[in-house]
Amino acid sequence: MSRVIVFDAPGGPLRLAEVPEPQAGPGEVRVRVRAAGVQPFDVAVVGGWLPAGADAPYPRTPGNEFAGVVDQVGADVAGFTPGDEVLGFGLLNAYGEHLVVPAAQVTAKPPEMPWEVAGGFSAASQTARNVIEALEVGEGETLLVHGAAGAVGTVAVQLGRHRGATVIGAAREEQHDYLRSLGALPVAYGEGFTARVRELAPGGEVHASLDSVGGAALDATLELVKDRSRVITLYDHDRAAALGVGLSPAIRTAERLAELAALYARGELRWHVLRTFPLEQAAEAHRFYTAGGIRGKIVLTVD
Numbered sequence: 001m002s003r004v005i006v007f008d009a010p011g012g013p014l015r016l017a018e019v020p021e022p023q024a025g026p027g028e029v030r031v032r033v034r035a036a037g038v039q040p041f042d043v044a045v046v047g048g049w050l051p052a053g054a055d056a057p058y059p060r061t062p063g064n065e066f067a068g069v070v071d072q073v074g075a076d077v078a079g080f081t082p083g084d085e086v087l088g089f090g091l092l093n094a095y096g097e098h099l100v101v102p103a104a105q106v107t108a109k110p111p112e113m114p115w116e117v118a119g120g121f122s123a124a125s126q127t128a129r130n131v132i133e134a135l136e137v138g139e140g141e142t143l144l145v146h147g148a149a150g151a152v153g154t155v156a157v158q159l160g161r162h163r164g165a166t167v168i169g170a171a172r173e174e175q176h177d178y179l180r181s182l183g184a185l186p187v188a189y190g191e192g193f194t195a196r197v198r199e200l201a202p203g204g205e206v207h208a209s210l211d212s213v214g215g216a217a218l219d220a221t222l223e224l225v226k227d228r229s230r231v232i233t234l235y236d237h238d239r240a241a242a243l244g245v246g247l248s249p250a251i252r253t254a255e256r257l258a259e260l261a262a263l264y265a266r267g268e269l270r271w272h273v274l275r276t277f278p279l280e281q282a283a284e285a286h287r288f289y290t291a292g293g294i295r296g297k298i299v300l301t302v303d
């Protein structure tokens with residue numbers, strides 16, 4: 001049997017259950033999960049939401065990013081054997097002891113990467129990379145990152161710096177030392193925000209922006225960035241089309257994940273795990289996450 005976190009109706013609650021171990025089919029691997037990240041996505045899933053086109057019967061298990069050890073390899077899978085340490089992504093089912101996913105959704109975990117980092121690494125790092133690429137952030141430009149101390153923001157700031165951009169990171173003042181340590185120029189929200197950003201931006205110009213906060217943050221961005229095709233919101237999906245701004249490309253690949261993991265292994269991408277919770281305390285981890293005011297990943301660990 002395998003321990004798994006489930007919920008039986010929209011809104012939860014999350015509870016621990018025991019189910020038969022899932023079996024890897026053709027093209028799939030089974031992973032003995034060691035760590036799984038807690039994601040805004042998971043909070044929405046527990047609220048009853050699923051991405052368009054997805055379907056899953058109740059009881060459902062949340063969790064779309066994980067790290068662990070391959071312990072079963074299905075037919076037609078090349079490149080993995082039991083015992084391989086991997087990290088990967090899915091849509092659901094990562095909050096459990098065992099997870100079956102297509103082999104194309106996992107990649108080798110670098111030895112330098114601790115389990116709790118690997119478990120929460122996939123979604124935010126790939127999202128940030130997709131956005132920075134789609135915004136075509138270039139050398140000498142200025143990028144404004146909202147929610148810069150969050151998981152996506154943390155990676156976006158660093159990838160923007162790697163591309164030679166000046167990065168202005170917006171967050172609460174408690175986060176400003178952290179943002180400086182990532183290479184960003186920090187700016188506080190509130191009255192006078194756009195003037196403060198213009199003062200920080202070389203020549204007063206902001207070329208591109210990642211918005212992970214929405215509302216007033218996105219409104220301010222539209223005052224600052226001339227070309228709306230160079231603004232992407234992760235939050236204000238309903239307003240994006242009318243405003244002419246983009247949404248995050250929902251691309252996840254093992255190759256991209258491997259490149260980002262290699263950056264981490266070389267010490268070129270910093271990552272902050274705020275707190276781990278044992279799998280059994282998934283409900284508490286969600287409460288801690290949704291209370292807000294946190295910086296860094298919340299990760300479930302599976303003994």
Ligand SMILES: NC(=O)c1ccc[n+]([C@@H]2O[C@H](COP(=O)([O-])OP(=O)(O)OC[C@H]3O[C@@H](n4cnc5c(N)ncnc54)[C@H](OP(=O)(O)O)[C@@H]3O)[C@@H](O)[C@H]2O)c1
Binds near residue numbers: 125146172293
């Ligand atoms: N993670 C992903 O892969 C992914 C993918 C697609 C979309 N998204 C979306 O992108 C957003 C960020 O995701 P994340 O994983 O980076 O989340 P996160 O780690 O929880 O970070 C969110 C950040 O935004 C800040 N924030 C939230 N509301 C704010 C407000 N009204 N004013 C100023 N700052 C505010 C938070 O600061 P406080 O802690 O102070 O509130 C926090 O630093 C979420 O809306 C998520 O749904 C994420």
